[in-house]
Amino acid sequence: MFTKSISKFLMMVLTINNKNYDIEATTDMPLLWAIRDLVGLTGTKYGCGKGLCGACTVWLDGEPIRSCQVPVLVAIGKNITTIESLETTFSHLQKAWEDLNVPQCGYCQPGQLMSAAALLKHNPNPSDEAINNAMSGNICRCGTYKRIKQAIKMAAINAK
Ligand code: FES
Ligand code: FES
Incomplete structure (x- = not known):
């Protein structure tokens, strides 16, 4: 049937x-x-x-x-x-993204920022390894990984 x-x-x-x-x-x-x-x-x-x-x-x-x-x-x-919502809750992270010109095409960046903000919420001073682990599921076809890592570190310093 x-x-x-x-x-x-x-x-x-x-x-x-x-x-x-x-x-x-x-x-x-x-x-x-x-x-x-x-x-x-x-x-x-x-x-x-x-x-x-x-x-x-x-x-x-x-x-x-x-x-x-x-x-x-x-x-x-x-x-x-x-x-x-990140503009109000994680403005220092967005600023680091802007200061370092992280995006290329920009398409993946909202997802990257949400993962990065979640990392900093739980771990305000992440190691390279912690950043790699937290961000490993976010793919960037433009290859902005290096700047993403720098921006997370910059945001961690600026939040202190
Ligand atoms: S669109 Fe959801 S993981 Fe790719
Ligand atoms: S900035 Fe283009 S896919 Fe990540």
């Missing part, structure tokens, strides 16, 4: 950067889709869509996740933090 699974549309509330947003989405919609297409916060980028590149990194209850891999339902009742 032919059967077809039908995803259900539900009304939900997403809390992003301490603001609530009413959305109507299927429960299995990737969180990234909801953030970008339903809420309109387009700073978070779609890269591989397979959990491999880190372009879609946001925080869920303060921890970095790949939003292309997390169903929106999982994020209900949790705090989502996106790149749009």
Whole structure:
């Protein structure tokens, strides 16, 4: 017998950067889709869509996740933090990024910044090894890795 699974549309509330947003989405919609297409916060980028590149990194209850891999339902009742909030909470990190001209094309950079900020939140003075570990899941096709590492170090010094 032919059967077809039908995803259900539900009304939900997403809390992003301490603001609530009413959305109507299927429960299995990737969180990234909801953030970008339903809420309109387009700073978070779609890269591989397979959990491999880190372009879609946001925080869920303060921890970095790949939003292309997390169903929106999982994020209900949790705090989502996106790149749009870093201007107020991690301005010293953004400034280091600007001072060192880190981005090339820029596409991967929101994800890089979210991973870097998560690292500094837990470890304000990270070693090279800690930086390498924290940033290893964020791919940059332009090869800005060296400047990313310098900017994280600069932000750590400037935060003291
Ligand atoms: S777009 Fe999510 S990891 Fe690449
Ligand atoms: S700056 Fe171009 S992909 Fe990273």
